[in-house]
Amino acid sequence: MLFSDTLHTALEGLKRNRMRSLLTTLGIIIGVGSVVLMVSIGTSFQRYILDQVETFSGDTFEVNAKGMEQVGKDINTITFGDVEAIRNLSTVKNIAPAIFVTERVQYGTKQIAPYIFGTTKELFANWSMKIGEGRLLTDADVKGAASVAVLGPQAAEDLFENQNPLGKRITIGSRKFTVVGILEEIGSPLASQLESIVYVPFTVAKAMMGRTAYVDYISLQSTGDNEMTELDITTLLRQRHNIENPDNDPDKDDFIARSFAQATEIIGTVTMSITLFLGLIASISLLVGGVGIMNIMLVSVTERTREIGLRKAVGARGRDILLQFLFEAVCLTLLGGIIGLMGGVVLGFVLVLVAAKFLGTIHYTLSLWAVVASLATSIGIGLAFGIFPARKAAQLTPIQALGYE
Amino acid sequence: MSTPKHIPLIETKKLCKSYFNDDLETPVLFDIDLVIERGEFVAIMGPSGSGKSTLMHILGFLDHHTKGQFLFQGEPATKMDEDTLAKIRATRVSFVFQAFNLLPRTTVFQNVLLPLLYHPTIPAAEREGRVQRAIEAVGLSERSTYLSNQLSGGQKQRVAIARALVTQPEVIFADEPTGNLDSASGTHVMAALQALHRAGHTIILVTHEQSTAEHAERILKIYDGKITDDLRSFKRRHAKDGITIEK
Numbered sequence: 001m002l003f004s005d006t007l008h009t010a011l012e013g014l015k016r017n018r019m020r021s022l023l024t025t026l027g028i029i030i031g032v033g034s035v036v037l038m039v040s041i042g043t044s045f046q047r048y049i050l051d052q053v054e055t056f057s058g059d060t061f062e063v064n065a066k067g068m069e070q071v072g073k074d075i076n077t078i079t080f081g082d083v084e085a086i087r088n089l090s091t092v093k094n095i096a097p098a099i100f101v102t103e104r105v106q107y108g109t110k111q112i113a114p115y116i117f118g119t120t121k122e123l124f125a126n127w128s129m130k131i132g133e134g135r136l137l138t139d140a141d142v143k144g145a146a147s148v149a150v151l152g153p154q155a156a157e158d159l160f161e162n163q164n165p166l167g168k169r170i171t172i173g174s175r176k177f178t179v180v181g182i183l184e185e186i187g188s189p190l191a192s193q194l195e196s197i198v199y200v201p202f203t204v205a206k207a208m209m210g211r212t213a214y215v216d217y218i219s220l221q222s223t224g225d226n227e228m229t230e231l232d233i234t235t236l237l238r239q240r241h242n243i244e245n246p247d248n249d250p251d252k253d254d255f256i257a258r259s260f261a262q263a264t265e266i267i268g269t270v271t272m273s274i275t276l277f278l279g280l281i282a283s284i285s286l287l288v289g290g291v292g293i294m295n296i297m298l299v300s301v302t303e304r305t306r307e308i309g310l311r312k313a314v315g316a317r318g319r320d321i322l323l324q325f326l327f328e329a330v331c332l333t334l335l336g337g338i339i340g341l342m343g344g345v346v347l348g349f350v351l352v353l354v355a356a357k358f359l360g361t362i363h364y365t366l367s368l369w370a371v372v373a374s375l376a377t378s379i380g381i382g383l384a385f386g387i388f389p390a391r392k393a394a395q396l397t398p399i400q401a402l403g404y405e
Numbered sequence: 406m407s408t409p410k411h412i413p414l415i416e417t418k419k420l421c422k423s424y425f426n427d428d429l430e431t432p433v434l435f436d437i438d439l440v441i442e443r444g445e446f447v448a449i450m451g452p453s454g455s456g457k458s459t460l461m462h463i464l465g466f467l468d469h470h471t472k473g474q475f476l477f478q479g480e481p482a483t484k485m486d487e488d489t490l491a492k493i494r495a496t497r498v499s500f501v502f503q504a505f506n507l508l509p510r511t512t513v514f515q516n517v518l519l520p521l522l523y524h525p526t527i528p529a530a531e532r533e534g535r536v537q538r539a540i541e542a543v544g545l546s547e548r549s550t551y552l553s554n555q556l557s558g559g560q561k562q563r564v565a566i567a568r569a570l571v572t573q574p575e576v577i578f579a580d581e582p583t584g585n586l587d588s589a590s591g592t593h594v595m596a597a598l599q600a601l602h603r604a605g606h607t608i609i610l611v612t613h614e615q616s617t618a619e620h621a622e623r624i625l626k627i628y629d630g631k632i633t634d635d636l637r638s639f640k641r642r643h644a645k646d647g648i649t650i651e652k
């Protein structure tokens with residue numbers, strides 16, 4: 001049989017069994033489409049969240065008193081002495097202590113209650129914060145306890161709306177500050193809290209809060225090996241706080257020292273498992289699609305076995321039959337696979353686009369393995385269940401196949 | 406000098422056939438000895454269940470026998486591989502079934518074209534002409550774009566005959582071709598077979614009706630899987646239908 005005849009016969013076969021072709025294709029479209037859609041949404045959001053977190057440098061650490069996170073608790077365990085001791089560790093650089101000022105900020109009739117960090121210039125570098133307008137805090141500001149403030153972009157907007165805040169005088173508590181800088185926007189909803197922080201010199205906060213011994217927060221960077229840095233800080237603070245903790249039980253410590261890389265890792269694991277979960281759900285529809293394909297293929301075996309018997313009776317060879325059914329199955333599965341793939345990509349892309357309206361920049365991400373795995377599965381099922389019954393039927397004598405019930 | 410030994414078209418020697426279902430053996434044909442020459446019109450006649458179809462399927466290469474010999478132009482069928490069998494089915498024999506066996510939801514033209522797709526030597530350029538001539542020969546030119554399920558039983562059987570003659574095979578087998586038809590359609594079909602015979606084809610017809618068998622030149626009677634009679638048809642019937650089939 002001529003190759004072109006086989007191809008033509010296969011296409012005729014698809015047309016003649018229009019319903020079966022349609023349902024098979026649909027099964028594959030749904031299977032491939034849903035996997036591609038779900039996984040791409042999962043990975044897009046995973047990447048989005050990781051991008052947000054990774055704005056912070058991975059070797060930035062933070063140290064604070066345990067229980068700091070609990071609202072309303074005032075637990076002080078990290079002393080000025082701790083700060084100096086940590087500063088002297090060889091695995092630590094860029095240390096920035098912070099004291100929180102719990103006062104309101106006012107300009108004219110506008111009043112806000114942001115986080116106010118009394119800190120040093122190193123904090124900005126550790127948090128990868130860039131100056132938008134004006135300048136950052138300087139060592140001279142800290143040394144001279146200058147009444148200057150740097151505003152997060154959200155804080156600036158809340159206080160000044162459309163006016164230029166630079167050089168304006170704001171009130172924090174009962175003290176007047178000159179606005180010397182506004183930070184650049186990060187532009188991510190995850191960082192929205194950071195955008196409304198107000199920064200003042202460490203020494204000013206210390207005086208305002210009447211602190212003589214404790215800081216609220218330390219930001220620092222490791223000089224290279226995060227694990228070494230963490231070990232050094234932990235050992236040092238346990239020693240200074242007289243904590244016996246040979247088993248490394250975090251419950252016994254009165255402080256927390258952790259790197260942003262750890263946080264990133266945890267978030268990465270969480271989002272990854274969400275992607276896997278979505279992928280699992282999609283795999284179920286892939287399976288359902290696959291079972292559908294099997295059903296349709298097997299149900300049509302009776303009629304097609306008679307067709308095979310007839311073709312053999314008029315001279316078809318086994319390989320003519322196999323090639324015809326192979327073509328049929330390839331056409332259906334390829335068509336279904338391509339439509340499913342495109343449908344899944346387009347739908348996912350639109351959803352990500354819509355989400356981006358609310359969440360800022362999201363890059364559409366599609367992992368190759370999802371495409372390959374879903375295509376391979378559904379095409380494999382389509383081919384197997386298209387060809388296997390045909391192969392069995394082609395091995396019968398024409399009479400056996402014609403009499404098949 | 407010795408004259409070359411005469412080789413008949415079809416010859417069987419002690420041919421037996423059993424069906425096997427789950428190790429259960431059903432013997433159907435017993436020691437069939439038979440010679441059919443080129444150009445004969447043979448009717449195989451016998452009651453229902455006597456093994457007519459079984460014998461015909463074996464002679465037409467649609468099924469295997471289980472014992473004895475079946476020679477086609479002197480070649481034993483048991484020595485032929487699958488490709489040779491397929492080639493014989495494509496080029497030298499063809500079948501008209503009682504149940505028509507047309508491709509469903511397919512036009513008359515496509516149905517008649519089918520054997521040509523598997524024919525190893527007829528060039529693609531000749532196909533359309535051959536199909537049209539075959540359809541014309543059975544008087545269905547007007548219907549060539551009809552789907553097979555839009556035809557009457559008699560028309561379906563004529564499509565099957567057109568399909569059987571489109572490759573111009575040496576032997577045409579017809580298994581109760583009038584069995585599902587009214588007598589007018591039956592006459593039409595028998596006329597077509599007689600026309601094919603006149604055009605030089607060997608025709609082997611299976612029937613359980615004496616009147617149908619009488620269209621043939623020779624009648625083989627089969628009873629319980631054995632040949633009981635081998636007769637010339639004396640009062641041969643002629644189905645007049647104006648069908649002519651070119652040689």
Ligand SMILES: Nc1ncnc2c1ncn2[C@@H]1O[C@H](COP(=O)(O)OP(=O)(O)O)[C@@H](O)[C@H]1O
Nearest residue numbers: 424426431433452453454455456457458459460
């Ligand atoms: N596939 C089969 N398996 C078992 N027995 C069969 C099969 N086909 C036919 N038979 C039996 O073989 C016998 C002859 O059948 P068949 O050749 O169709 O007879 P006829 O065509 O003369 O009516 C019958 O008894 C039938 O039941």
Ligand SMILES: [Mg+2]
Nearest residue numbers: 457458459580
């Ligand atoms: Mg029969």
